[in-house]
Amino acid sequence: MMTxxxxxxxxxxxxxxDSRPALVKRVVNQHGGTAELGDxxxxxxxxxxxxxxxxxxxxxxxxxxxxxCTLGESGGPEGYRPSDWACTESAGEDLPVVDDQxxxxxxxxxxxxxxxxxxxxxxxxxxxxxGPHPTQHPGGGPGGGGGGSAxxxxxxxxxxx
Numbered sequence: 457m458m459t460x461x462x463x464x465x466x467x468x469x470x471x472x473x474d475s476r477p478a479l480v481k482r483v484v485n486q487h488g489g490t491a492e493l494g495d496x497x498x499x500x501x502x503x504x505x506x507x508x509x510x511x512x513x514x515x516x517x518x519x520x521x522x523x524x525c526t527l528g529e530s531g532g533p534e535g536y537r538p539s540d541w542a543c544t545e546s547a548g549e550d551l552p553v554v555d556d557q558x559x560x561x562x563x564x565x566x567x568x569x570x571x572x573x574x575x576x577x578x579x580x581x582x583x584x585x586x587g588p589h590p591t592q593h594p595g596g597g598p599g600g601g602g603g604g605s606a607x608x609x610x611x612x613x614x615x616x617x
Contacts, residue, residue, distance in 0.1 A: 475522045475560040481510030481529070482571040489535065489574040496532040498570065500525040522562040527553070529570055536572040543568040 479498040483491050493510040500506040500515070502525030508514025527541045543551040543558045546565035551558055553568070560566050 475520055475562065475564045475566065476517050477520060477560055478517055478567045479506065479510065479515040480567055480569040482569060484571060484573040487574050487576050491533050491536060491574065496529045496572065499528045499530070522560050522564065524557055524559045527556045527558060527568055532572060535575050537575055539571040541568050541570050
């Protein structure tokens, strides 16, 4: 998409209205996961749509008209949590991303990055006691009337989900 430009006759005039975004994926396998960058498809929907894995020609340095686009991802294995998108211009200036939308100015070179981190294992459930709590005194004990022991010990092992 080009915009109109005026100049003195014989003078060269150039006008660049196209933007060049790049979508980048990062994956953090911090708990033994094996996910790879290509497991996700990154997208940017605007006046032209981009879609492809991180590093592919489909989402790297592609010329698109300037404007607002909606960023997204699809696919990927279970057990990973995406961060918010972070977008920067080629000069290193951060661009605001609101509701997964970023506005790319004319001639802008923008890199938008999304990081998926592997979630840790779910915490083990608390053990349940099949009878009185080990510190309780069933039946007997201080002030009690039965003939039970003063301390009852039960062992419970928590298992992971």
